[in-house]
Each structure stands twice: as structure tokens, then as C-alpha cells.
Amino acid sequence: MNIFVDSAGPLLEALGTTVMMAVIAGVAAIVLGTVVTAARISPIPVLRGLAFAYVQFFVNVPLLVLLILAVFALPDAGLLLPLTPTAIIVLALYEAAYVAEAIRSGVNTVGTGQIEASRALGFTLVQSLRLVVVPQALRAAVQPIGNVMIALTMNTALAAAVGVVELTSEANKLNLVEAQPILIFTVAGLIYMALALVIGLGAGRIEKRVAIKR
């Protein structure tokens, strides 16, 4: 256990980086995913097409490929950002596609009858989306979005591959010095599990809180 005490500082800092990446990319993915869904169900064909293409692209390209492209190809194109922000942006763009799919499944739970009722009352399309469809779709999508957030947190580990010093990268570094892979990566794994548990429990609580009374 000594090895963890001795390197507690860097490890905690790395854990902080992991959590920070997950939180910022998570919030951004939820916002962006909502926008993508709105475009996807809008009556404007161009927007629908773009949103569809967005989701298809990010769902069908591996995250590691995207990370490597962003870290090595973007600087070539003249866009030079620090590593961690680059990874956060890629994570947010990537997971937004999954968030959009989760919300879209929520949209499908809102009956067409309620949408017709809102149109019959004189709501514009935007009002009907904002007041009737989206609030109910988000409620139904809480648990699926929670699962996307757990996946996102696990996916932050891939940032280690492009040089971001987060939990997995720091564990790897520690292992190079101590050569105790089983112990070190088991502990790292348990920490990821704890993070997933926190997100899962949080999603469960939010779901109960916003549930529609029956």
C-alpha cells in the first residue's frame, strides 16, 4: 500500500483530471446532444439530414481514432490546442451523438396526441417542442443518458493514449516504476467503478425526482 501513499499527490491530481474531463465533456455532450435531437426531429430537411449525418459519423468512428486525429492532425491544420482541452472537445462531440440517440428514444415516448393537442391550442413548433416534447423526452432519457455518462467516464481513459495525464496514464506511470501491474490497475479499476456507481446512483435519484406522478 505504500506505493499509493508515496504517490498520492500525482494520483489524486490525475483522478481530478479524469473527473474534470468527464464533467465538462458530459455537460457539453448533454447540451450538444439536445440540440442535435432538436435538429433531428425538426421539420427542416437540411437540419434533419445534418443531425443524422452527425450521429452516424460519431457512432461509426472509434473514439481512439478521433482522438489521434484531433491531437496529431489538427495541429497540422494550424489548430493548436493543449492536449486536455482537445481530448475534452473530442469526447464531448463523440458522446453527444449517443446522448442524441438517448434523447430521441425519449422523444418517441411522448404521444403524438399531446403534440396534436399543443398544435390545436395554437403553439408554434418551437413552443410545442420546448414546453411539451423536450421536458417529457428528457425525463424518459435520464437513465439512458446516465449510461452514456458512465461510458464517457470510462472513455476518458483513452485520452491516456494521446498523452493526457489522467488516472489510467498515471497508473501506468506508477507501474513503470513499481512493476506491480495487478495491484495498481486493480485499484485504478476500482476507482473507475466507484465513479460509475456515483453516476448511476445520481441518475437514479434524478429519475425519481423528475418522474411524472401517476
Add this chain to the structure above:
Amino acid sequence: MASSSTGTSTPAGTATAMVQLTDVQKHFGSHHVLKDVSLTIAAREVVVVVGPSGSGKSTLCRCINRLETITSGTIAVDGVDLPAEGRALAKLRAEVGMVFQSFNLFAHRTILDNVTLAPITVLGRSRKDARAEGLALLERVGIADKADHFPAQLSGGQQQRAAIARALAMKPKVMLFDEPTSALDPEMVSEVLDVMTSLAGDGMTMVVVTHEMGFARRAADRVIFMDDGRIVEEDTPADFFDHASSPRAQAFLSKILPH
């Protein structure tokens, strides 16, 4: 019916026409659901539309606020032709109340919120005024004690009365009822019909698609009988029920009246 009204201006002869359908045709794919439908509904008139299922009566009702688009012909509400989808149509829909078979209350909002949402959002009423009027309407339909409940906590009859209050909150010029009691348990039908009857008594212009012949007799000024997409017969309730002239209406009545 021979007059060639232009729709946008109110012709002298039909000064009180609230809803006017002229030569309306409607297709669902190759299925011709409304055939040559022309109908003028006066202000304060209560028109009950009856007919066998699949006769096009629900479609007729849904065309009046353009929830269904028509293939050809014109539909005007209070002298204004139905605009294409957009703000103008939203504005017109705000003046036409609609009550659905399946209530369609907003599941995530309380009953009072359901009633106040459109007045606040669409008409720009203050929250305070909208709530006061909403409560008065819930009082009128007899469910003021359910104001803070959610739709799923109410019985079907209570939900439908809430839906009527929601439509009335917009102070509509005309109310459309699309089989409002068809999804209700039998013991809840009368509580909804009572509200509708009182509304008719207050002079609301109403188009009611229903199978409730008792209501038609009691509240209708005119009964329209539809079959196979056409208006086959229109008459006062007394004449329609006691001596319908067309064989199809007679056959329809003989099937439903004994129950």
C-alpha cells in the same frame, strides 16, 4: 350551396357563418375519405356529426383546424381561409378549441398548468390572471379540487373535463369534439356530456363527432349523417331520429338505437 363565396371576405348571405367547408376532398393515399363535402355552420350552432366508423366524420372534424390537410376545396373559420402551416395557422388554431377522444393532456403538468399553459404561452396572459381563470374553468367543469393533480391521477371522465377546460381557456370561437366520450367507461360518459350540454346552452359554436344519440337529441341544432366520406343527410335531431329519409341513415339508426 350554389353561392361562390371567396372566403376571405364574409359574403352578405352568410354573415354569421362560423365554419364553412366548400367542396372539400380529402385522400389518404388512394383512399378517398372526404367526398364533395360542403357544410356551413352558423355562429352559436351545435352540429352533431354521426355515422358508421370509417365514414370520415373524425377526419372532417380534424380538417377544420388543419390537423389534417385537405386535397382540394376550401375551409374557412369565421370568414378566414385556413392558412398554410406556420404562425398564421397557429393563431387561427388558438381560436378553435379541440377535444380529443384520448384527452391528450400534458402528462408532465398539473391539471391547472394544463389549463393555463396555452393562455400564458400563446395569448401572453399573466400567470396570475391565467390561474384565476383556469381555476374558474375547473370549477365550472367540476374538478377544481384536482387542480394540483397530474393527469394520470384522474379518472377518464375527469381528464376529459380537464381537456374541455383547457380548450375553453383560450376563449375559442368554435369548439371541435372528436368522439369525446368514446374512450370513457360508461359511468363517466354522462359527466362529460353534461359539461358539453351546458356549453351548448351557453351559445358556444360546436362541432361534435359522437355516437351519443341522446346528446344529439338533447343538444344539437342539426345532425349531420355521414357515410363513405359524404354528407348523406342533415336535419334537425327530431326529424333525423324519427324519420330519416335516406336508406343508409335508416339502416344506421336501426343498428344503434335499440341499445
